[in-house]
Amino acid sequence: MNTELFVKGITYGWNSSRGDYKSEYGIDSMKTLKETNSDWIAISFSLIQDKFLSTKIYFDYEKSLTDSEIIYAIENAHKMGLKICLKPVVNPLDGVWRGFISFSEVYEYWCEWYQSYNSAMLHYAEIAEQYHCEMFCIGCEMAMTERRTEEWVHLIEQVRKVYKGRLTYNVNHDSYKSVKWWEYLDIISVSAYIEMKSTTDLDIMRDSWISYKEEMKKLYDTYHKPIIFMEIGCISGTGCSKEPWKYDLINTAPINEDEQALYYSAAFESLWNEDWFGGFFWWDWPIKLYPLEEAKNDISYSPYGKKAEKIIREWYSK
Template structure:
């Protein structure tokens, strides 16, 4: 099983999945050769120290939204990884959600994990009912990852409700700190590794930077015996973004589809033939796409109408065999 995938749906508001433009976007996503989507959506806890994860009617996608998107994807022949995410309403990155490791903190950890388990179980049950082909347990929850006993209990509870393969989306550079990767079916990571030394760097330079990263991830695979996939990976079409692929804030950078295309090509060439590597969910494909004639002005992560789209189409059209199964 090899994932030729794309993230779809992020930063959409309630009701967006059920609009005509969403189906049009999903059809264009399918035309890239993608066979999977990660349907990624979020809710907000009040701040990084909150112990309660609420359903926010003004923010959180409804089950009706999710059901509609999954059914449309399945009708197009796309497999779905359901990816519920918790963000913090105070604007601090979710990696910092957690509590200090000091005496008296344990009740707070217990309370947060109770709430998080309830949050996940709701969507695990929904994923089972809708026939989603994979379920993601969390995304870049770095401060929580040291709580092995809590995560073990979360995974056991999810598996009682969802019968398919489960994964967890670590963050680049922190994958080796997770002791409980033996309990997932697929190790996932956000592979926003900086692989450029200067703006406009060449594909050859990026290829060289990817090699030690590949060696590191292969060691992680050997440690746990699990295939590894990039649950998130991408780069904006802006000059200098291959040196900071995670960046979404520097909106003043000049447009550069070449740098984005070099990033895509270098990643795929490095990992495509590795038998332990399970594939890609690129970041990301918008529910509401810009008009094609505006592609050369768009400096976001989307690849629609850009050189990176052609790179991806050419690779996704190729057969890929020999990956280790995670099912």
């Protein structure tokens, strides 16, 4: 456990639509999240670009969450005593993973895209500052852009002019070495969808973390920044812990909340006492909760009402 920062968190309401944050079910969902003993919440929402090769990020007046809704969620979370990481995430509408956003070496396209991206980040950084968000995430899993150090450093410098809290960037679990600009941030964040070497044996699942923990310790020793797992989790289906990043397994895997619970237990037991480790934002907590009696039939990443939620409650009560 890192003494500078330790996050007991969950991501709230990913893929929310217009009106969700202010709805009765959205408010109820956040209250129920708070009851897991979480003290942090990641408010994560989509920014839109048409295709992964598009250079413009824009606001959709039919779909995009409004500033009013985001501010409402921030204020509501603070009233509940939750600290906040505000996390806007670019999502191409063509369904291509954001990590493939790239323009080869066409300088003009890169310039157009970064200008649009920077404008979007600065807008939400101002909201994060004005409404006292404790953390702001400047990007998520933008793998093909990460080698462009100059552009990212420039963005960080611009964001720091308007936001005074802790800054982080959310790298994918396999590309943290490509980021050469960690020194300019306050926190290193990782999407830690790490493959387990067993789906049923807790001891082997704990051992599955050993080599990755060694890599994270090296990263910590190099930059002396707390490392948080901004995304971590798996669906509640058979085989989910082998490929925890594969959301589409919800269409084929048999429901198995025991395996999801083992994944949670292995992560908590393996990571909790590491001095480099700054905590979790489990992925994820739905904006509209299914009826509690239907939890046994839900195969999504959500831990709500499942054995995984009980494990979160136990560890977050420490």
